[in-house]
Amino acid sequence: MPEKILINSFQKIIYLIAFSGFLLFHLPSAAQQGSYERFFTAILRDDVRTLERLAEAGFDLNAPSPDLEPPLFLAVKSESLRAARFLIERPEVNVDARGSADENALMIAALKGQLDLVEALIARRAQVNKPGWTPLHYAATHKGPNAPAITRLLLEHHAFIDAESPNKTTPLMMAAHYGHPMVVRILLEEGADPMARNEQGLTAIDFAHRAGRTDMAELIASFVRQRQPRGTW
Template sequence: MNRRSFLSTSLCATVALNVQAGAHDDFFVAIHRDDGQGLQTLLRRGMDPNTSNDKGQTGLVLALQLGSLHAFQALVNAPRVNVEVRNAHGESPLMMAALKGYLEPAHLLIARGADVNKTGWTPLHYAASKDQPAQEQMVALLLEHHAYIDAASPNGTTPLMMAAQYGSMAVLQLLLDEGADPLLKNQLGLRAVDFAARAQRPDSITLLQAAIRQRLPNQGQW
């Protein structure tokens, strides 16, 4: 290869890299701006909807985290989208939808094959950990799609424990009504009632103590 051909090839490669880098930046700018139309244009030009940024955050998870629901819609409808692509923390789009209480996005993700029962922290853990109006419906949706009610996180925490410390009374009651086990312990030997006590939530403590009494009717103090 002569010097002129080498320079021409190098220049083309540099231009291609710059174009690729520019599209990558535009992709995440569009998500931050909730620019669904801009994202659709990038996707039509061949942008991978499963792209991650330099912090390992994926487009779908980021859109839900930011509340960029137009951007989410553009991404979730992309032909090449993988609804199970996870960020650097192992969070799936369904986990983020569950955390934020976004029912319609959760429906869409489940319809496209999102894993309701991924290993480790699950969408149900995330849904149970928030006290906001949509969470009871979110928990019900996940259970309807066969979410394992006593799923254990890597440290043995269950959705009931998360609800006891962080969630609403409605979610706590729903989990108990659907069969969540209040006797389970995490790796530190803590039950859901201990989580409620740690958070100083007397109503949750009372509810969980009653549930334990039903499971252990001859245990006196419970």
């Protein structure tokens, strides 16, 4: 009996040693935890100097936030533009990492009309096309003055002009409802299908009418009429 107790005690000691080793290996040190907090605080504060110091110290610039958002995505979303540029320029940063809603940094930059970030991300070979919602959908949603240039840039880099969202909504539909009038014109001139329908059976004209944008609806309808063959007598 005493021998059995001794064996059990020995096994417990071995287990505790092994478990302690596991914790030491897998849990971040206090210094690492401090670096982690400083990293995301620096992103939100657009503090490039701190980001540079952490990078020099070997901090992982792809470490996800507590909400599992990629750092670059978070910088663009927070409009920390200097921090975003710093991260884009670092070759080890994954520019295609997606957030919890399956959005990448290029999509958010397009949505916010950040033309310089879109250019920098494309220069880093960021993913222009992806299944589901795409950067072109997001560019088409933006109303600001940079929306046409971003739209053209994405199309020049082979963005699928009639890309379908999960419910088959196209960039033209988004532009008709939310976007810049010039973006609607660009998409039409570059070959977007004005008669495509989403899962609810709605066309881009329907999207425009639902938003009360009769000018957009008429622009699309006029384009459709121009494409129709004219009879001869």
